[in-house]
Amino acid sequence: MTGLEIRELTRSFGGIIALDDVSLDVHPGEIVSLIGPNGAGKTTLFNCISRIYDPDRGSIRFDDYDLVKMGPDDVVNTGIARTFQNVELFKTMTVIQNLLVGQHSRFSPPLRKGLFWRHANAAIHAFREVFACAARLPTSWREERLARDTAEEVVKFLGLEQVKNIPAGALSFGIQKNVELARALVARPRMILLDEPASGLSHEELGHLGEVIKSVRDEFRVTILVVEHHMELVMPISDRICVLNFGRKIAEGTPAEVQSNPAVIEAYLGE
Amino acid sequence: MDELLQQVAAGLATGSIYGLLALALVLIYRSTTVINFAQGEMAMFTTFVAWTMLHWGTYWLVFILILLMAGGLGALIERVVIRPVEGAPTLNVIIVTLGLFAIFSNVATIVWGGQPQAFSHYPINDETVKLGAVVLSVHDLAIMLFAALIMIGLYVFFQYTPLGLAMRATAQNATASRLMGIRVGRMLTLGWALSASVGAVAGMFVAPIVLLQPPMMLAVLLYAFAAAVLGGLDSPFGAVVGGLIIGVTESLVGTYTPKEWLGPEMALTVTVFIIILVLVIRPTGIFGKRVLRRV
Amino acid sequence: MRLSSPLLLRILGFAFLAFFLIYWLPFSHALPDGLPMRFGTYRTIQASIACVWVLVALGLNILTGYNGQISLGHTAFVATGGYTAAILMADHGWPFWAVLIPAAVVSGALGLAVGIPALRLSGPYLAMATMALALAAPQVLKKYDGLTHGTQGISVRGDWSTAPGFIGDMVTQDQWSYFVALFLAVVMTLIAWNVIRGRVGRAFVAIRDSEVAAASMGINVPRYKTIAFAISAIFAGIAGAAYVQIVGYIAPESFNVLRSINFLTTIVVGGLASILGSILGAISFKMVDDISDFLPLGEGPMAEQVPWALYGGLLIVVVTIMPYGMAGAIRRFQMWLAFRKPSERRVALGGPALGIVAAIAVSELAGGSLGIIVGLVVALAITYSLWLPALVRGATRGYGRWVGALRGSRGPPGFVTSEDASDERSDAER
Numbered sequence: 001m002t003g004l005e006i007r008e009l010t011r012s013f014g015g016i017i018a019l020d021d022v023s024l025d026v027h028p029g030e031i032v033s034l035i036g037p038n039g040a041g042k043t044t045l046f047n048c049i050s051r052i053y054d055p056d057r058g059s060i061r062f063d064d065y066d067l068v069k070m071g072p073d074d075v076v077n078t079g080i081a082r083t084f085q086n087v088e089l090f091k092t093m094t095v096i097q098n099l100l101v102g103q104h105s106r107f108s109p110p111l112r113k114g115l116f117w118r119h120a121n122a123a124i125h126a127f128r129e130v131f132a133c134a135a136r137l138p139t140s141w142r143e144e145r146l147a148r149d150t151a152e153e154v155v156k157f158l159g160l161e162q163v164k165n166i167p168a169g170a171l172s173f174g175i176q177k178n179v180e181l182a183r184a185l186v187a188r189p190r191m192i193l194l195d196e197p198a199s200g201l202s203h204e205e206l207g208h209l210g211e212v213i214k215s216v217r218d219e220f221r222v223t224i225l226v227v228e229h230h231m232e233l234v235m236p237i238s239d240r241i242c243v244l245n246f247g248r249k250i251a252e253g254t255p256a257e258v259q260s261n262p263a264v265i266e267a268y269l270g271e
Numbered sequence: 272m273d274e275l276l277q278q279v280a281a282g283l284a285t286g287s288i289y290g291l292l293a294l295a296l297v298l299i300y301r302s303t304t305v306i307n308f309a310q311g312e313m314a315m316f317t318t319f320v321a322w323t324m325l326h327w328g329t330y331w332l333v334f335i336l337i338l339l340m341a342g343g344l345g346a347l348i349e350r351v352v353i354r355p356v357e358g359a360p361t362l363n364v365i366i367v368t369l370g371l372f373a374i375f376s377n378v379a380t381i382v383w384g385g386q387p388q389a390f391s392h393y394p395i396n397d398e399t400v401k402l403g404a405v406v407l408s409v410h411d412l413a414i415m416l417f418a419a420l421i422m423i424g425l426y427v428f429f430q431y432t433p434l435g436l437a438m439r440a441t442a443q444n445a446t447a448s449r450l451m452g453i454r455v456g457r458m459l460t461l462g463w464a465l466s467a468s469v470g471a472v473a474g475m476f477v478a479p480i481v482l483l484q485p486p487m488m489l490a491v492l493l494y495a496f497a498a499a500v501l502g503g504l505d506s507p508f509g510a511v512v513g514g515l516i517i518g519v520t521e522s523l524v525g526t527y528t529p530k531e532w533l534g535p536e537m538a539l540t541v542t543v544f545i546i547i548l549v550l551v552i553r554p555t556g557i558f559g560k561r562v563l564r565r566v
Numbered sequence: 567m568r569l570s571s572p573l574l575l576r577i578l579g580f581a582f583l584a585f586f587l588i589y590w591l592p593f594s595h596a597l598p599d600g601l602p603m604r605f606g607t608y609r610t611i612q613a614s615i616a617c618v619w620v621l622v623a624l625g626l627n628i629l630t631g632y633n634g635q636i637s638l639g640h641t642a643f644v645a646t647g648g649y650t651a652a653i654l655m656a657d658h659g660w661p662f663w664a665v666l667i668p669a670a671v672v673s674g675a676l677g678l679a680v681g682i683p684a685l686r687l688s689g690p691y692l693a694m695a696t697m698a699l700a701l702a703a704p705q706v707l708k709k710y711d712g713l714t715h716g717t718q719g720i721s722v723r724g725d726w727s728t729a730p731g732f733i734g735d736m737v738t739q740d741q742w743s744y745f746v747a748l749f750l751a752v753v754m755t756l757i758a759w760n761v762i763r764g765r766v767g768r769a770f771v772a773i774r775d776s777e778v779a780a781a782s783m784g785i786n787v788p789r790y791k792t793i794a795f796a797i798s799a800i801f802a803g804i805a806g807a808a809y810v811q812i813v814g815y816i817a818p819e820s821f822n823v824l825r826s827i828n829f830l831t832t833i834v835v836g837g838l839a840s841i842l843g844s845i846l847g848a849i850s851f852k853m854v855d856d857i858s859d860f861l862p863l864g865e866g867p868m869a870e871q872v873p874w875a876l877y878g879g880l881l882i883v884v885v886t887i888m889p890y891g892m893a894g895a896i897r898r899f900q901m902w903l904a905f906r907k908p909s910e911r912r913v914a915l916g917g918p919a920l921g922i923v924a925a926i927a928v929s930e931l932a933g934g935s936l937g938i939i940v941g942l943v944v945a946l947a948i949t950y951s952l953w954l955p956a957l958v959r960g961a962t963r964g965y966g967r968w969v970g971a972l973r974g975s976r977g978p979p980g981f982v983t984s985e986d987a988s989d990e991r992s993d994a995e996r
Contacts, residue, residue, distance in 0.1 A: 050782050052778060052781075052782075071781075071786070072778075072781035072782060072787075073781045073782075073783075073784050073785055073786040073787065074784075075782065075784075076782060076783060076784040077784055081782070082782055084778075084779065088776045088778055088779035088782075089775075089776070089779070090771065090772050090775035090776060090779065090780075091775050091776075092771065092774075092775055092839075093768070093771060093772070093775065097768060100765075100768055101768050101769065101772045101780070101783050101785075102783055104765065104768075104769060104772075104783045104784045104785050105783065105784030107765065108784055122786065122789065123789070126786075126789055126790075126793060129765065129766060130761070130766055130793060130797065132764075133760055133761050133764035133765060133766045133767070134757045134760050134761050135757075135760070136760045136764075140764055140765070143765070144764065144765075183783070187783070187784070300690070304689075306690050306693070308827070351965070352882050352886075354966070355886045355966075355969040356885065356886050356889075359885075359886075359889045360838075360889065361689075362636070362830075362834050362838070363834060363885045363886075363889055366830075366831055366834045366835070366881060366885045367881070367882050367885050367886070369827060369831055369878075369881065370877075370878040370879065370880075370881030370882035370885070371878065371882070372878065373874050373875065373877055373878030373881065374875050374878035374879060374882075375878075376874075377871040377872070377874045377875035377878065378871075378875050380870075380871045381871045381872065381875065489824075493697070493701065493823065496694060496697070497694055497698070500690060500691055500694040504690055504691075532709070532710075536705060536708065536709055537705055537706075537709055539701060539702070539705060540701070540702040540705045540706060543698035543701055543702055544698065544702070546694070546695075546698060547683060547695045547698055550683075550686075550687055550691055550694070550695055551683045551686050551687070554686045554687050554688075554691060555691060556691070
């Protein structure tokens with residue numbers, strides 16, 4: 001249980017270097033915030049962790065897993081779930097159905113080491129899975145019931161009872177963000193990546209969100225890495241803060257340390 | 272070597288026809304992301320009208336009139352049946368064009384009968400011309416000439432006229448264009464009109480080759496669709512190039528592959544599989560733009 | 567006991583459906599003499615073929631409706647299944663029940679093979695690539711005639727198409743074929759239902775809605791997309807085998823590219839991403855096929871062309887006023903019904919009920935297809951009389967308003983609201 005270890009991560013798009021030699025550790029049980037001006041590379045870092053992008057250089061390790069060697073669909077099996085900046089819910093599905101999809105990894109075969117075995121195992125599993133579904137074997141409806149129970153639990157925890165049978169696309173942006181958090185939680189991850197959870201929220205809701213994030217950490221015992229602009233949210237909840245600017249890490253430390261760091265003040269207040 | 276050149280030239284001639292109809296498809300696709308499956312049947316229909324009109328008019332007069340009428344037909348279709356499904360899922364609009372397909376092909380059979388008709392009064396005769404080692408009919412040359420003229424004409428129209436610029440703007444971003452004061456609805460109507468006219472030219476050139484009959488454009492449409500996809504659906508230039516590539520490939524495959532297990536009967540099959548291969552390498556066609564999605 | 571009691575309605579509905587499918591359709595010779603082609607046998611064959619189209623539509627809807635991968639090549643899969651069945655039955659003497667599995671496996675393998683290159687394509691590009699398959703299929707079948715018997719096709723009629731034992735004394739060959747097809751359709755509908763409702767189906771829809779999010783949920787996007795292709799092809803392959811068993815003959819031109827396009831039309835008209843929609847679409851498509859049997863058009867080109875021209879018009883109207891197909895219209899109708907006064911509800915439900923009665927009565931007196939059409943007209947006329955005022959109001963305000971009224975939110979029961987349409991549009995723009 002070593003948590004997330006990012007070493008010398010570099011990624012560029014065309015001529016623009018979005019991430020430049022970034023290293024970061026997130027220890028189990030921590031809430032770490034990733035802040036920085038627009039275009040600092042925060043979301044790129046997330047997308048590298050969740051394997052949507054390939055890094056040009058560097059390593060990302062989570063516990064015993066080398067994430068760089070994995071596909072985007074393996075990441076959640078290592079115990080990392082995430083939310084998206086602009087909400088990527090399954091719009092035509094109801095909230096509950098979204099949460100059922102969120103538990104897809106729960107009933108996937110355990111992650112095997114080695115490329116060949118991972119794929120062979122998954123292919124066999126896929127065949128069995130389709131058959132179990134088509135014939136409605138007991139295994140499939142037992143899993144279904146388990147998944148439903150978990151979904152209901154998380155719905156209750158996040159106060160989504162009112163909207164649970166409404167198609168996600170019909171909900172307001174703020175609630176959709178909440179549903180995304182729920183969808184990440186039902187996967188029972190050990191670590192959650194939150195991409196701008198506060199966007200679209202009012203000032204009062206910000207305070208509430210901070211409480212929610214803390215209680216998520218305590219109740220579900222997850223490590224949390226947050227990308228966020230809103231200092232009102234970041235400062236009170238973070239154990240540590242990492243500041244990015246133009247793809248480089250310019251500071252790291254407790255909220256108090258970061259607030260007094262001259263490089264950070266310069267990046268935020270301009271020249 | 273001479274035979275190869277001959278085959279390439281013949282392929283270019285048929286390819287020009289595919290390219291013309293593909294151009295018509297692309298004109299509509301660019302602004303609405305809809306494949307107009309009725310494109311070929313619309314062209315067939317206007318060619319039948321032209322055939323009727325040829326009983327009392329000279330060819331070139333009829334030709335001009337038909338282009339105008341086809342434009343009117345395209346505009347009418349856009350206004351009456353396409354506009355109401357604007358904003359519906361794309362597949363629904365495609366089904367509407369399939370409905371139009373059924374209407375045009377069957378109404379044409381009801382009005383003009385299913386028998387093939389010779390497209391008489393055709394001023395471009397079958398005389399052949401020798402260009403170096405290559406022998407081509409005047410008809411083939413006319414097709415290539417018209418395809419080139421239309422390409423140049425459209426290029427000038429889209430690049431150098433305000434109206435063309437407005438149409439390009441509409442195709443790229445309808446909402447922003449509307450905010451800039453462009454009448455987006457009119458641009459879409461105009462796009463359909465233009466496309467129908469280009470298609471009508473293709474119809475006028477197909478009819479003398481295959482005889483005038485209701486199903487004559489079906490195969491051409493499928494090739495044109497393939498050509499448009501191969502070139503990249505948002506690129507008019509790509510559509511014509513795609514048409515030429517398909518024409519030449521088909522001609523060469525028919526001639527130069529072993530007869531026992533491929534040969535002319537399998538020309539279509541080989542051609543479409545080459546297209547699939549190209550698409551797998553370039554998923555949005557040769558000249559198409561890649562669409563990137565951000566999360 | 568009130569009529570609106572849902573359980574009672576459901577039981578009555580199922581009982582009626584069972585009566586209709588198992589007894590009335592194959593056994594009632596509800597047609598007068600002197601019309602040999604329209605006799606019961608013919609209708610039974612048509613019903614059997616409708617079952618085949620239901621199978622194809624279910625498979626295609628799993629791929630296109632639920633997984634969002636468009637296919638214009640499904641005739642190739644149907645032909646693969648059909649030919650596998652025909653070759654095994656005619657050349658190797660296999661019984662029908664035994665060829666179902668190979669037909670499904672061969673077709674499914676082709677589906678897998680096509681699904682892999684399809685991973686890189688989407689939208690019209692995928693449509694073109696799959697259409698290539700449908701274009702190539704007849705040529706390939708003609709060219710390699712050692713296996714496929716070339717242009718002459720394969721005839722399969724034999725012992726296996728008669729029912730076993732005492733059942734054989736009770737039903738004719740065609741009736742038996744119908745029951746086989748119906749059985750397959752029902753079983754495969756249940757399977758489709760299970761797949762869609764379960765974890766696999768949810769993964770399909772998740773991929774359609776957002777590939778990136780689906781992957782981050784642990785769904786292996788390429789694998790599930792290929793699985794969708796394979797499942798879809800398996801349905802088509804079984805449909806092909808059933809087709810061979812019913813018609814007793816298969817040839818390269820039995821399945822051309824136009825039919826492929828029609829399959830897509832079928833599921834859009836019926837309703838994308840809907841099992842009920844697949845079934846309704848397939849049945850109505852088969853009915854349009856047969857319209858020429860009763861329209862008083864005589865023989866010749868008129869009898870051939872007029873129904874299809876009408877079909878084209880109908881297609882445009884249906885797609886315009888029901889953007890989510892017949893299944894979507896029914897869903898809307900149910901929601902609309904929930905907020906109506908009881909008197910209006912009686913009219914709205916009385917229409918379909920009277921329509922069914924009229925359909926059976928007219929069928930007994932005049933003919934099956936005509937009966938169904940009359941029933942539909944009666945049902946629609948009564949139900950939609952409720953919303954005639956809105957339509958008239960729309961018509962007086964110009965064409966756009968009239969179309970708007972046809973699909974607007976206040977008036978029409980069963981149709982989508984304009985807000986839904988604008989949702990879709992903003993999705994498309996994004």
